[in-house]
Amino acid sequence: MKLTELYLVTIITERYFRDEILEKLKEFGATGFTLTDTTGEGSRGMRASDFEGKNVKIEVVVSKDVGNNIIDYIADVYFENYSVIAYAYPVSVVRGDKYV
Amino acid sequence: MKLTELYLVTIITERYFRDEILEKLKEFGATGFTLTDTTGEGSRGMRASDFEGKNVKIEVVVSKDVGNNIIDYIADVYFENYSVIAYAYPVSVVRGDKYV
Amino acid sequence: MKLTELYLVTIITERYFRDEILEKLKEFGATGFTLTDTTGEGSRGMRASDFEGKNVKIEVVVSKDVGNNIIDYIADVYFENYSVIAYAYPVSVVRGDKYV
Numbered sequence: 049m050k051l052t053e054l055y056l057v058t059i060i061t062e063r064y065f066r067d068e069i070l071e072k073l074k075e076f077g078a079t080g081f082t083l084t085d086t087t088g089e090g091s092r093g094m095r096a097s098d099f100e101g102k103n104v105k106i107e108v109v110v111s112k113d114v115g116n117n118i119i120d121y122i123a124d125v126y127f128e129n130y131s132v133i134a135y136a137y138p139v140s141v142v143r144g145d146k147y148v
Numbered sequence: 149m150k151l152t153e154l155y156l157v158t159i160i161t162e163r164y165f166r167d168e169i170l171e172k173l174k175e176f177g178a179t180g181f182t183l184t185d186t187t188g189e190g191s192r193g194m195r196a197s198d199f200e201g202k203n204v205k206i207e208v209v210v211s212k213d214v215g216n217n218i219i220d221y222i223a224d225v226y227f228e229n230y231s232v233i234a235y236a237y238p239v240s241v242v243r244g245d246k247y248v
Numbered sequence: 249m250k251l252t253e254l255y256l257v258t259i260i261t262e263r264y265f266r267d268e269i270l271e272k273l274k275e276f277g278a279t280g281f282t283l284t285d286t287t288g289e290g291s292r293g294m295r296a297s298d299f300e301g302k303n304v305k306i307e308v309v310v311s312k313d314v315g316n317n318i319i320d321y322i323a324d325v326y327f328e329n330y331s332v333i334a335y336a337y338p339v340s341v342v343r344g345d346k347y348v
Contacts, residue, residue, distance in 0.1 A: 082287075123243060135154075137238065188280060223250045
């Protein structure tokens with residue numbers, strides 16, 4: 049079987065936090081990540097223009113355990129004071145054994 | 149519990165329609181959005197080169213009700229005449245209570 | 249009913265392989281695709297800086313059968329020697345009859 053059931057965790061944040069979050073993701077066991085430049089407007093009512101070229105979407109494919117640790121970390125460290133979006137959903141991954 | 153079950157609605161469209169769609173999403177109750185520049189080829193056979201730098205992916209995390217309203221709107225207003233892709237799937241959102 | 253249950257297949261790869269993969273996706277029956285520039289680090293430990301501006305995310309909305317063919321192809325042709333990520337998940341697509 050070529051597919052493994054894993055989780056895709058997506059974090060969208062100011063680019064300022066990118067490197068410290070990536071370090072943490074590796075500590076938690078993520079073996080890779082994908083970065084995409086984005087712009088956006090968050091639940092605090094900030095305008096897209098204020099963030100033009102300033103946000104980053106971080107995506108990692110991880111096991112459920114690693115995903116839960118990442119989510120707890122993001123919720124605990126960033127949600128109180130910063131505009132961060134984080135969500136997870138199950139994905140069927142080609143050769144997913146490489147990621148766990 | 150830090151996770152809330154919500155829906156991620158993705159709309160991929162010509163950038164020309166970006167602002168009018170974003171206005172509508174807010175009217176329907178979306179509290180934020182993420183924009184990503186994309187290129188692509190749609191089901192009408194247009195070539196990627198024709199759209200180089202011209203498409204935008206709009207992503208919103210919303211309740212099922214808001215998501216359904218957005219989907220109905222996109223289907224009714226844009227699908228007849230324009231090249232638009234729109235899809236939705238359930239996501240587990242960190243501190244998702246902020247989005248509803 | 250405006251929604252059709254289909255699959256979103258995502259392939260993240262070096263841009264060098266973009267065009268040959270897109271050709272294959274069309275052969276398998278994909279009627280459109282979305283491209284996003286990304287950077288990243290894979291399970292072989294390459295640094296993000298080595299790939300700056302060099303990766304592409306290819307997304308296609310397809311039937312389960314087409315998706316399985318795409319996944320088999322990616323697994324067979326690219327996974328042995330190249331840094332490729334590929335995963336799939338179900339999505340509810342607006343006017344999805346256009347894609348099958």
